[in-house]
Amino acid sequence: MNKSSVSLFIDKFTSSRLFYPLLALALILVLDGIFIPDFFSIQVRNGDLYGRVIDIMRNASTVMVLALGMTLVIATGGIDLSVGAVMAIAASVAAIMMNPVIIGLELPPDLMKFMNDPNFTYSPLWEVILVTLLVAIICGAWNGALVAHMKIQPMVGTLILMIAGRGIAQLITNGVRIQIFYQPYAYIGQGWAVLPFSLYLAFILFGLIWLLVRKTSIGMFIESVGINPKASFYSGINEKNIKMLVYIICGLCAGIAGLIASSNIKTSDANNIGWAIELDAILAVVIGGTSMAGGRFSLLASMIGAMVIQAITTSMYAIGVPAFALQAIKGFVVVLVIFLYAEPVRAFFQKLTLRKAVKA
Amino acid sequence: MFNKNVMLRIFVLAVVLSLALSACGEAAVEAPVATEAPVVVATEAPAEEPVVRGKGSGLPCAPNCQYSDLVVGFLQTGSEGGWRAANTASFNETAEQLGLTLKFYDSQNDLAKQVAGFQQFNEDPDVNVIVLSALETTGWEQLIKDAYAAGKIVVIQDRRIDAPADLFETFIGADFVEEGRKAAREICELLKDSDSKNVWELVGNVGSSAAKDRGQGFREAMGECGLVVTKSQTANWSITEGKQVTEAWLKETTDVQAIFGQNDEMALGAIEALKEAGLTPGVDVVVLSVDATAGAFTAMLAGTLNVTVECNPLLAPQVYEAALMAANGEVLPEWVPSQEGVFRSTDANLQEIADGRKY
Numbered sequence: 001m002n003k004s005s006v007s008l009f010i011d012k013f014t015s016s017r018l019f020y021p022l023l024a025l026a027l028i029l030v031l032d033g034i035f036i037p038d039f040f041s042i043q044v045r046n047g048d049l050y051g052r053v054i055d056i057m058r059n060a061s062t063v064m065v066l067a068l069g070m071t072l073v074i075a076t077g078g079i080d081l082s083v084g085a086v087m088a089i090a091a092s093v094a095a096i097m098m099n100p101v102i103i104g105l106e107l108p109p110d111l112m113k114f115m116n117d118p119n120f121t122y123s124p125l126w127e128v129i130l131v132t133l134l135v136a137i138i139c140g141a142w143n144g145a146l147v148a149h150m151k152i153q154p155m156v157g158t159l160i161l162m163i164a165g166r167g168i169a170q171l172i173t174n175g176v177r178i179q180i181f182y183q184p185y186a187y188i189g190q191g192w193a194v195l196p197f198s199l200y201l202a203f204i205l206f207g208l209i210w211l212l213v214r215k216t217s218i219g220m221f222i223e224s225v226g227i228n229p230k231a232s233f234y235s236g237i238n239e240k241n242i243k244m245l246v247y248i249i250c251g252l253c254a255g256i257a258g259l260i261a262s263s264n265i266k267t268s269d270a271n272n273i274g275w276a277i278e279l280d281a282i283l284a285v286v287i288g289g290t291s292m293a294g295g296r297f298s299l300l301a302s303m304i305g306a307m308v309i310q311a312i313t314t315s316m317y318a319i320g321v322p323a324f325a326l327q328a329i330k331g332f333v334v335v336l337v338i339f340l341y342a343e344p345v346r347a348f349f350q351k352l353t354l355r356k357a358v359k360a
Numbered sequence: 361m362f363n364k365n366v367m368l369r370i371f372v373l374a375v376v377l378s379l380a381l382s383a384c385g386e387a388a389v390e391a392p393v394a395t396e397a398p399v400v401v402a403t404e405a406p407a408e409e410p411v412v413r414g415k416g417s418g419l420p421c422a423p424n425c426q427y428s429d430l431v432v433g434f435l436q437t438g439s440e441g442g443w444r445a446a447n448t449a450s451f452n453e454t455a456e457q458l459g460l461t462l463k464f465y466d467s468q469n470d471l472a473k474q475v476a477g478f479q480q481f482n483e484d485p486d487v488n489v490i491v492l493s494a495l496e497t498t499g500w501e502q503l504i505k506d507a508y509a510a511g512k513i514v515v516i517q518d519r520r521i522d523a524p525a526d527l528f529e530t531f532i533g534a535d536f537v538e539e540g541r542k543a544a545r546e547i548c549e550l551l552k553d554s555d556s557k558n559v560w561e562l563v564g565n566v567g568s569s570a571a572k573d574r575g576q577g578f579r580e581a582m583g584e585c586g587l588v589v590t591k592s593q594t595a596n597w598s599i600t601e602g603k604q605v606t607e608a609w610l611k612e613t614t615d616v617q618a619i620f621g622q623n624d625e626m627a628l629g630a631i632e633a634l635k636e637a638g639l640t641p642g643v644d645v646v647v648l649s650v651d652a653t654a655g656a657f658t659a660m661l662a663g664t665l666n667v668t669v670e671c672n673p674l675l676a677p678q679v680y681e682a683a684l685m686a687a688n689g690e691v692l693p694e695w696v697p698s699q700e701g702v703f704r705s706t707d708a709n710l711q712e713i714a715d716g717r718k719y
Contacts, residue, residue, distance in 0.1 A: 038612075045638060052611045059604055175445050177625075179658055190636070265599040265629060267655070272598040272625070317608035323594035324566050 014353045017289050017296075020346075021304040024287060024337045028311045029053075036318045048192040052314065058196035060310035062087075062257045062264075062274075065202050066281035067288070067302040068209050069253030072246040074285050077226045077294030078147055078154035080247065083254040083281055085165025086139045087274030090258025092169040094132045095178035095268030097123040098185060118183035125184050133255045139165070140251015141244065148243035162278065169270035178268045189264030198260045202303070205256065209249065210299055222246060226294025280309050287337060308337060413508040415526045418689030419488050420511070425687040427458040432683065433481035434462060434491045437519070438469035443653065447493075447518065447673040454676035463487060471495045478503045482510050489683045490514045497522045504528055513686050517679050520569075520695075530692040532678050534700065536570050539650050539669050540577020542702055546667045547618045548585035550646045557585065559618045560609060561592040562602050562626040570671075574622045574650060590616070595626045602629025610637040618646040624656040624668065631664045642666050642705065652703055657714040660705040670700040 013019055032039045032052075042051035066083050073080045098121045121128070139161060146157035180186065191197035213219030224232040225242050233239050254274075261273050287305030290297040312333050321329050339345055421429045434451055437444065448464070455462035465481070467474035474495050481487045482503065490507050492514065494500060501523050504514050514528040521531075551557050561578070564571035571594075582589065591609050595601035602625060609616075610633060619634075621627025627649035634641040641647050641664040649656055652670040659665035675698050682692055703713060 036612075050637075052608070055604075055607055055611065059607075177653075177655060179655055190632075261600065265603060265632060267599055267628070269599055269625070272596075272600065275598070313604070314608055317593060317605050318612060320591065320593075323563050323592065326566075326594060 010353055014349065017298040017301050018304065020340050021288050021301045021308060024308050024340055025304055025311060028308065028315060028333070028337075032311070032315050032318070036315070039318070048194060052318065054196065056307060056311050056314045057199050059314065060307045061196070061198040061202040062261050063277065063280050063284055063306040063309060064303045065205055065253050065257045065260065066277065067284040067306045068202075068206060068299055069246075069250030070278075070281045071285050071288065071290055071297050071299055071302040072209070072213070072222055073154070073250045074282070074290055074292060075222050075226045075294055075297035076243055076246050077229070078243065078246070079158065079282065079292075080143060080250045080254075081155065081158040081278050082139065082143060082161035082165055083250065083257070084274035084277040085162050085169065086136055086251055086254035087258035087261055087277065088166050088169035088270045089139060089172070090132045090136050090255040091262035091268040091273045092172040092178075092270050093135050094128050094185070094259060094262060095180055096172055097128045097131060098180055098182045099178050118181055121182040121185070125182075128185065129259065132259060133252060136251045136255020136258065137248055138251070139254070140248040143251065144244035144247030147247060148240040166270060169268075173268055173270055175270075177270070180262065180266045180268070186263050186266050189260045189262070190266075198264070201256065201260065205253070206299055206303060213299070218242070218245070223295055223297065226297075280306075283334065284309055287341075289341065309334075312337075413511070415529055416686070416689060416691040417508070417513075419513065419687040422687060422689040425684060427460045427680065427684060430460040430489050430680070430683060430687060431486045432460060432462050432489045432491055432680070433465065433484065433487040435465050435467060435474055435477050435481070435493060437467055437474070437493050437495050443651070443671070443673045447675060450674040450676040451491075451679075454680060458680055460680065461486075467495060469495065475499075475503065478507075482506050482512070488512050489687065491679055491683070492516050492521070493518045494521045495519075501527060513683065515679055515683050515686065517675050518673075525694040529686040530682050530694065530696055532675055532682060532696045533698055534671050535697040536573030536671075537577035537580070538697065539671060539700065540574040540579075541581040542577075542669045542700075543574070543620055543648055543650060543667075544578045544581035544587060545584070546669070546702060546704075547587060547620065547646060547648055548582075550648075550666055551587070551617055552585065554617050556615065556617060557587045558590040558616050559587050559620055560606070560616050560630075561589050562605060562619065562621045562630060563592060563594045564597045564622045564626070566594050571622055578620060587618070589620075595621075595629065597623050597625055599625045599629040599632075602626030603633045604629075606630040606633035607636070610634070610639075614639065616645055618648065621647070621649040624649045624651040624653050624659075627665060627668075628655055628659060631659060635664075652701075652717075654714075654717065657703070657710070657717060660703065660710060661714060663705055665705060667702060667704045669702050672698045672700045 036052075039052055042049050042053060044050070070080060070083065100122055123131075143158050143161060146152045146160070147154045150157070187197060188201070189198050193200070213222065221232070221237050221242050224235075224237055225239050229239050258273065262268050284305035285302045286292065287308050288298055288301030288303070290302060312330055316326055316330055419425055419429070432455065436448055436451075451462060452464070463481070463484070465477040467477055478490070478492070481490050488511070490512055492500070494516065497520065500521050504523065504527050507514050516528055516531040518533045520533060547559060559582070561575065563575060575592075579589070593605045595605045602621060606619065606629065614637065619627065619630045621630055627647050631641040631647055634645055634647075639645055646666050647664065648667045648669070649665060650669045650671055652668040656665055656668040660668065678696060678698060682696060686692055703710070707713065
């Protein structure tokens with residue numbers, strides 16, 4: 001490789017949208033590697049990989065999926081606060097379809113049937129998934145309609161479902177936490193095929209959305225709406241349809257995240273599933289470098305952002321931070337990561353890499 | 361700038377959310393420490409106080425009050441989960457059984473609504489017993505005084521309030537410290553043949569009284585057989601976090617003999633994590649939880665959970681009994697701990713107990 005191509009590569013890499021998220025992730029992982037023994041050790045169990053790094057990726061998959069939808073919404077200059085509540089709704093719908101008997105307060109007399117037969121379910125898996133995702137899409141369409149057609153500010157419009165959604169989820173399950181015994185469903189969040197199944201799911205979804213926005217002109221339309229909705233309108237882009245589309249995709253992503261989260265713990269926990277996760281999803285997008293004001297976006301960067309957040313959480317547990325200090329220290333690390341995006345820090349890095357490139 | 365504006369709003373939202381989070385938590389948690397007394401002041405303060413009625417003054421029907429004489433106004437917090445639902449159901453069903461009249465008021469987790477409900481009961485001539493499941497710890501004194509001035513008696517259930525104890529009849533609720541002690545003793549029993557006795561503790565919401573007291577009780581009693589808490593972390597009462605925390609610990613070491621979940625959910629999460637790590641929960645690692653909700657029984661029947669210490673929501677029989685005694689002019693102790701059992705996966709009639717459970 002000759003000199004100019006090396007410097008060109010460095011230049012290209014540092015100016016890439018992926019550079020800062022990757023740098024943040026690398027920083028956290030390096031610190032983990034120093035402070036936590038065997039952080040990177042990965043074992044093979046029954047042909048599956050098992051280790052902390054795998055944990056980070058698997059637990060991040062929920063936020064990754066959410067971040068995909070959130071990226072598109074934020075790219076149009078919007079925001080979706082309801083994703084956590086939609087997750088809870090999805091989990092409740094799925095659980096009640098598999099286990100409608102446990103609606104009452106009393107345990108069902110045929111409880112043993114559920115436990116002894118992990119293949120027992122009231123509705124077949126495909127039906128469960130289809131209906132759940134349909135409900136999630138309706139939730140997304142509701143948000144979209146409020147924002148695009150009723151012209152309600154996104155933060156206010158989606159706040160409605162954020163607050164009401166958890167109530168709806170509890171209404172669906174009659175305020176009861178429904179346990180899920182159906183094993184094929186549990187595979188979504190607990191299954192492994194060398195890597196965790198939910199991780200594949202996240203990347204397949206990434207691939208599909210990437211194809212949708214990058215191989216058609218929809219991605220360009222989204223960015224255009226985010227940068228200047230009026231100009232987009234006058235240049236013939238149907239702003240309303242674009243907004244509807246992104247909120248529907250975001251709802252769908254939340255539905256899938258709800259499936260992953262509830263199958264991971266084999267329970268529909270309307271109170272807790274996806275609690276405050278909308279903030280994690282937004283943070284993932286921010287760490288991924290997409291501007292909150294809308295415009296250019298990067299799906300892959302947001303996925304890495306989700307991994308950064310989960311890496312922080314997992315590291316805190318591994319280091320053994322005392323419970324009362326957990327939130328504060330997590331916040332401190334997030335602030336450090338966000339500093340990477342500050343203009344002065346960026347300028348410093350640019351100078352640094354520039355000098356290296358010149359030396360090379 | 362728009363950009364900054366949005367960030368600011370998100371920040372504000374985050375703050376609001378975290379407040380909401382601390383306000384929610386587990387069913388049996390005492391209301392978060394009040395910073396300010398509710399601003400509701402009874403507008404029509406009793407003009408003249410001829411006889412000062414208070415704790416132990418009884419009702420007109422004393423000393424021959426029957427359950428049928430009682431008209432109970434019950435101020436429930438709301439309906440936030442299975443525990444609360446069972447608590448409400450207990451009041452409805454027991455009232456029917458005992459033949460007393462119950463007026464139910466759902467405060468919908470809104471303090472203003474609850475205060476309004478209290479005033480409504482105070483003005484209701486039929487109601488002679490007020491049962492309060494308080495949303496806030498402070499600010500009840502005037503309302504309680506008004507109730508006594510109106511010839512009623514007041515019993516507090518489930519959530520303790522900050523008020524002089526001679527103001528109301530009694531408080532009936534769980535003893536979280538005792539729950540912690542019971543948990544430690546149960547683990548002692550299960551690990552009596554084990555050489556190392558390392559326990560991992562999954563803590564509830566930091567600062568909630570249930571989390572604090574259960575942890576404290578556990579530590580008080582764990583010395584009796586040499587248990588050592590080697591790891592302790594909050595999992596915020598949630599299954600997901602219980603699983604994540606345990607999962608992270610298991611990567612570091614599998615030298616653990618028992619896991620103590622301060623509620624059922626977190627223990628259930630730990631069970632999932634143990635399974636994935638190739639350990640057999642209930643056998644390789646003893647798992648214990650507090651609450652004894654339906655989920656815990658399912659897990660015990662499957663053999664993955666060893667013991668659950670009950671946090672009983674079926675308080676109505678005790679509350680009504682106390683109300684009747686108070687109506688007859690008896691002076692009750694400040695605090696009547698609720699009757700709570702311990703259930704083990706080895707219980708012979710576990711299936712029967714599970715079938716008979718209300719929550």
